[in-house]
Amino acid sequence: MGLYSPLFHDSPLADFFSERATLQGMLDFEAALARAQEQCGVIPQSAVSPIEAACRAEYLDASALAQAAASAGNLAIPLVKQLTAVVKAQDEQAARYVHWGATSQDVIDTGMVVQLRGALVQAERLLVKLMQALALQVQTHADSVMPGRTWLQHALPTTYGLKLAGTLDALLRWHERLRELMPRLLVLQFGGATGTLASLKESGPQVSQALAQQLKLGLADTPWHTQRDRLLEVAGWFAGLSTTLGKFAGDFALQMQTEVAEVAEPTAEGKGGSSTMPHKRNPVTCAAILSTVTRIPGLMAMLYTAQLQQHERALGGWQAEWQTLPELATLTGGVLHNSLVLVEGMQVFTDRMRQNLDITHGLIMAEAVTLALAEHIGKAAAHHRIEQLCHRALDGGEPLQTLLEQDEQVSQYLGNQQIAQLLDPSTATGSASHFLHQVLARFRNSL
Numbered sequence: 001m002g003l004y005s006p007l008f009h010d011s012p013l014a015d016f017f018s019e020r021a022t023l024q025g026m027l028d029f030e031a032a033l034a035r036a037q038e039q040c041g042v043i044p045q046s047a048v049s050p051i052e053a054a055c056r057a058e059y060l061d062a063s064a065l066a067q068a069a070a071s072a073g074n075l076a077i078p079l080v081k082q083l084t085a086v087v088k089a090q091d092e093q094a095a096r097y098v099h100w101g102a103t104s105q106d107v108i109d110t111g112m113v114v115q116l117r118g119a120l121v122q123a124e125r126l127l128v129k130l131m132q133a134l135a136l137q138v139q140t141h142a143d144s145v146m147p148g149r150t151w152l153q154h155a156l157p158t159t160y161g162l163k164l165a166g167t168l169d170a171l172l173r174w175h176e177r178l179r180e181l182m183p184r185l186l187v188l189q190f191g192g193a194t195g196t197l198a199s200l201k202e203s204g205p206q207v208s209q210a211l212a213q214q215l216k217l218g219l220a221d222t223p224w225h226t227q228r229d230r231l232l233e234v235a236g237w238f239a240g241l242s243t244t245l246g247k248f249a250g251d252f253a254l255q256m257q258t259e260v261a262e263v264a265e266p267t268a269e270g271k272g273g274s275s276t277m278p279h280k281r282n283p284v285t286c287a288a289i290l291s292t293v294t295r296i297p298g299l300m301a302m303l304y305t306a307q308l309q310q311h312e313r314a315l316g317g318w319q320a321e322w323q324t325l326p327e328l329a330t331l332t333g334g335v336l337h338n339s340l341v342l343v344e345g346m347q348v349f350t351d352r353m354r355q356n357l358d359i360t361h362g363l364i365m366a367e368a369v370t371l372a373l374a375e376h377i378g379k380a381a382a383h384h385r386i387e388q389l390c391h392r393a394l395d396g397g398e399p400l401q402t403l404l405e406q407d408e409q410v411s412q413y414l415g416n417q418q419i420a421q422l423l424d425p426s427t428a429t430g431s432a433s434h435f436l437h438q439v440l441a442r443f444r445n446s447l
């Protein structure tokens with residue numbers, strides 16, 4: 001399905017889950033294992049260099065590995081077999097010490113952790129760039145007044161800056177969560193056949209420590225062959241970040257509707273057109289984000305189900321992770337990339353936002369008038385009277401301001417100038433500026 005990769009997976013994260021990267025992650029484990037075991041006196045020093053030299057993905061036959069994995073049940077078994085043959089061709093004695101004391105799951109899990117480490121470094125870089133671009137847009141549109149919408153209907157005025165700040169606020173929390181989960185995730189998997197490292201006898205803990213240091217990974221208190229919470233946590237991070245950006249893309253697409261027309265995606269040759277309608281300008285970047293996010297709950301459901309792993313080594317659940325977690329990571333990379341394109345190049349039509357505030361002829365400001373009148377006649381009475389006038393405005397297509405100025409009860413307490421001021425949306429954004437600047441301050445401090 002590679003034809004769709006540029007649409008859904010296009011980001012630097014994809015590089016860490018290529019065939020070559022998958023094999024190299026496992027080979028990095030094998031090379032580090034040899035160095036660690038020599039350091040601990042488990043294998044002879046002469047075996048290390050031939051094993052290290054052979055641990056390069058280009059020396060393996062990936063196609064043959066894939067075919068052999070179908071019979072073996074995983075990639076590690078044929079990988080170790082091929083690696084051993086490559087080492088043996090150079091040093092028959094060194095080949096005896098390939099994969100010494102480890103099990104297939106140690107190789108595959110640690111290889112996956114190594115891949116995730118590289119992918120998360122890239123994800124953080126993209127996320128920081130996205131937050132920087134978003135912060136700039138928040139500042140630019142701090143005072144861009146627009147309709148706030150609840151239940152898809154006009155509610156009260158807000159600012160586009162605050163709307164964007166809500167997304168930035170959430171992204172800052174996802175950034176914090178990433179920093180928090182990294183130490184929990186980036187740990188070595190090394191337990192041998194049943195998680196006891198029995199084949200290494202008393203050297204097990206010493207080799208584990210040395211191996212973790214070689215790979216620059218943390219050392220878990222126990223092997224985690226069937227305790228998959230670490231991978232579930234990072235999967236949840238990918239999924240949560242993506243859905244936050246999906247919410248942003250969904251709102252943006254709604255604002256692009258012809259009747260709303262408050263924003264537009266960046267323009268580029270061939271972008272957003274229709275095969276039949278030359279006038280169309282479709283939200284194609286939003287569509288790529290939203291279609292990706294639509295797939296993510298199913299992937300997460302699979303990973304939750306895969307937590308049910310049997311005894312010391314799993315049958316089915318572990319294997320189900322192999323394609324699902326990379327798919328989730330690379331899809332998230334695509335969401336980050338597309339979101340960055342969208343935010344950096346977004347077009348914002350503030351005049352149209354202001355026009356949309358006026359399409360209800362002042363009704364969006366009815367609450368402000370109600371509260372002002374309530375100071376004189378009480379909340380219930382004020383609400384009832386203004387509601388009646390709003391219905392008249394809707395039924396007759398008259399401006400609310402005219403009806404308010406002509407109403408005896410309202411005009412008894414509120415003058416025309418005060419009514420005009422109360423109906424001005426720019427005076428009714430409440431604490432929007434305060435909230436927005438709190439987010440910007442936290443953004444600056446976070447970096």
